[in-house]
Amino acid sequence: SQQGEEDPQALSIQEGENATMNCSYKTSINNLQWYRQNSGRGLVHLILIRSNEREKHSGRLRVTLDTSKKSSSLLITASRAADTASYFCATDAAGGTSYGKLTFGQGTILTVHP
């Protein structure tokens, strides 16, 4: 079963607006990662946040992690048409024997209109 569940399933915004995607998970984690996937392409790593971190920034991306609520959010500021893609959260579960094993959610489809 999927560990991470993204919300919303689809998001449509205008260029320049901010986009927020949420991810909830079920078990304790070592880290949580966000990936982007353009249509017909592989996934591209965006940001990794460890379980002892609460917030990370990378360019126009801001990720927060709340381990007490088992949730994370990805904020993309000043969105561009090129940000149109599917976004996935993935969790590295704590206590596992498979180092680096990620469990992906279903993804959020983001459409940014010019």
Add this chain to the structure above:
Amino acid sequence: EAGVAQSPRYKIIEKRQSVAFWCNPISGHATLYWYQQILGQGPKLLIQFQNNGVVDDSQLPKDRFSAERLKGVDSTLKIQPAKLEDSAVYLCASSSDRLGPRHQPQHFGDGTRLSIL
């Protein structure tokens, strides 16, 4: 650095036939992953290699799927015989263990899109 290379990009076969996918990870990456991504879903891990040893294959349908990573570099994933539900994109990813096995981003290839008729 060159990215993860996968071939072929597309494959169409009939059910009960066999098919093989090839992956060349980023040079020096010790860990290699094969994922299955069904349309509209997130990737699901099939098998994880550390060098040429299997770390996790708990979700690999072993009655029909097999994978190997000879010499700890390239890898092949095979399906024999294929079923209709195997229609999906098969993604290969690799990661470095340079800073330890955990907290490493994965680098993905563009995948092989498999259609079963």
